[in-house]
Each structure stands twice: as structure tokens, then as C-alpha cells.
Amino acid sequence: MKHRYQISKEGRKELTDAEITKYRDPKKLLYNYQRAKLLLHKKPLYKDPKSFLVLILIVALAIFIAEVVEKDRSTGIEDREQQVP
Amino acid sequence: MDVSAVQVPTHETAEIQAAKADPRRFTPLYERYHADVFRFVHRRVQRMELAADLSQETFLKALSALPRYEDRGTPFRAWLYRIALNELRMHWRKRKEVVIEMSFAEVRGLGEEMGADIEDERMQKLAWALGRLPSSKARLIELRFMDGLSFAEMGVVLEIGEDAAKMRTHRVLGLLRSMMTTRG
Incomplete structure (x- = not known):
């Protein structure tokens, strides 16, 4: 990233307090802070015992289904091989 | 300021x-x-x-x-x-170029510290010299002349000591002076 400087004879326009005050909103700042803090302190899924158990069950079920499908497929192949003279 | x-x-x-x-x-x-x-x-x-x-x-x-x-x-x-x-x-971070505008008054202040009178025609030369400085050095000039910070405040902003801020600013002013002299 390169910096380029422009020096103008008239000078840069300094902002007035009235122009800046429009953008001053302490309530919005506090709201955003509390929202960010809430998200930051939300318990992650893996740290919640109940959610963690459900997660484990889903993963175990997925592994079980994958194993069954794989077993069925290999049994099917073996059967077809035996049928071939 | x-x-x-x-x-x-x-x-x-x-x-x-x-x-x-x-x-x-x-x-x-x-x-x-x-x-x-x-x-x-x-x-x-x-x-x-x-x-x-x-x-x-x-x-x-x-x-x-x-x-x-x-x-x-x-x-x-x-x-x-x-x-x-x-x-x-x-x-x-995502930009290729950043344009920073400086006012006549800020440049006058900078000229005074450099011990040189910045006349109208030399302003563009100064803008050129500032653009060629590494951003860490140009930042010292911005903070001092554009924002009007004290050396103590500059030290806090840049996470260096007050004396280091003062010394580095004077070095950059010297560098700017020599760059402008070289360019003629």
C-alpha cells in the first residue's frame, strides 16, 4: 500500500462540531458493545455437555451408517463374483 | 492545532x-x-x-x-x-494507494520546523518527498503536523518513548530536507 500526499493551497476543510455530532451515538456504541460481548461469551457447542452428547451421537450414527453401507456394498460385490462362472 | x-x-x-x-x-x-x-x-x-x-x-x-x-x-x-x-x-490493507490531503497551514508548520520557508512552488516537491518516505516515517510527520500531537502523545500512539518520537521526527525532518535539496 502506497501513500500519496496532496497539498492544496486552499487547505483541507476542517469539520465543524455540528457535522461530527450527527454521528455521535453513545447508545448505539453500548448496544454494539453488549451484543459483541454476548456473542463472545456464548458457550461454544462443544463446551455444553448436552449439545456435545448429541454431537457425538450424530457422528457415531454417521459412522455406523457408513459402515453398514460399505458392508452391504462389499457383500454385493462378493455375491456377483461368485455368480460369475 | x-x-x-x-x-x-x-x-x-x-x-x-x-x-x-x-x-x-x-x-x-x-x-x-x-x-x-x-x-x-x-x-x-x-x-x-x-x-x-x-x-x-x-x-x-x-x-x-x-x-x-x-x-x-x-x-x-x-x-x-x-x-x-x-x-x-x-x-x-486491501488498498493499493492511500491519498492523504494536507492543508497549507500544516505545511507551513512543517516548513518552520525544517528551518525552510515552504513557498507555493515547493509544496508539490514536499508532497512528492512525503510520498517517498516509508509509511512509518511519514506517520511521524502526519501525527506531529497534521494532528498536532505532542511528542509524548506520539510516543503513546506509536508505542515508543517520548524521546524516541522526538529523535525520529527530527531525523525524518532532516531526511525530508535532504530529499528536497537533491530534487532541486
Whole structure:
């Protein structure tokens, strides 16, 4: 990233307090802070015992289904091989 | 632009302590420094909406980092400027070029410190020389002449000591002087 400087004879326009005050909103700042803090302190899924158990069950079920499908497929192949003279 | 006092007022120390204990009490500090931070950012981005967003983000980060803030007698404003500068750096990261406008008055001040009268025709030469400085060096000039910070405040913003800020600024002024002489 390169910096380029422009020096103008008239000078840069300094902002007035009235122009800046429009953008001053302490309530919005506090709201955003509390929202960010809430998200930051939300318990992650893996740290919640109940959610963690459900997660484990889903993963175990997925592994079980994958194993069954794989077993069925290999049994099917073996059967077809035996049928071939 | 006036250079603020280095000492933190006692009532401000109390306000900082109160805000550390309860974020809702950050409002007086926010209201006092909002305009300063907004101007600091706006000088570098020149767009109102963007300056508003970056200022708001600066105060949000300041509020989150406030429990870790250590009052070492340095101005609170400078600590806010440090956060604002980090926000600006993050914003600039995706850009190829950043254009910074400087006013006639700021250049006059810079000329005085360089011990040279900056006449109209030499302004463009100065802009050229500033653009060729590494950003860390150009930042010293910006903070000193564009933002009007004291060396103590510059030290806080750049996370260096006051003496280092002073010494480095004088070196950069010397470098600028030689660059302008070489260019003729």
C-alpha cells in the first residue's frame, strides 16, 4: 500500500462540531458493545455437555451408517463374483 | 492545532476507573473524545460515513480493551488514536494507494520546523518527498503536523518513548530536507 500526499493551497476543510455530532451515538456504541460481548461469551457447542452428547451421537450414527453401507456394498460385490462362472 | 497537555486530569482518571467497572459509564469519555477521534480518522479517509464507521469501531475496541488499559499518566486521547490508527491500517490493507490531503497551514508548520520557508512552488516537491518516505516515517510527520500531537502523545500512539518520537521526527525532518535539496 502506497501513500500519496496532496497539498492544496486552499487547505483541507476542517469539520465543524455540528457535522461530527450527527454521528455521535453513545447508545448505539453500548448496544454494539453488549451484543459483541454476548456473542463472545456464548458457550461454544462443544463446551455444553448436552449439545456435545448429541454431537457425538450424530457422528457415531454417521459412522455406523457408513459402515453398514460399505458392508452391504462389499457383500454385493462378493455375491456377483461368485455368480460369475 | 494546539498540543494538549501530557498530564491526565484527575477527574478523567476517575472516569476511566468508573468505565472499567461499568461500561455504561464510558459515555462521558466517549462524548469528550468522539470529535477528536472522528477528525483524526476523517483526515485520513476524507469520507464522512467511513470516518463514522471507523470511529465507532475504534470506540468499540477501546471499550472492550478498557479493563486492560493502564493509566501511566499519558493522555487517554493518544491511546484512542493508537486504536484508531490500527483500525485505519486494517482498512488500508486491501488498498493499493492511500491519498492523504494536507492543508497549507500544516505545511507551513512543517516548513518552520525544517528551518525552510515552504513557498507555493515547493509544496508539490514536499508532497512528492512525503510520498517517498516509508509509511512509518511519514506517520511521524502526519501525527506531529497534521494532528498536532505532542511528542509524548506520539510516543503513546506509536508505542515508543517520548524521546524516541522526538529523535525520529527530527531525523525524518532532516531526511525530508535532504530529499528536497537533491530534487532541486
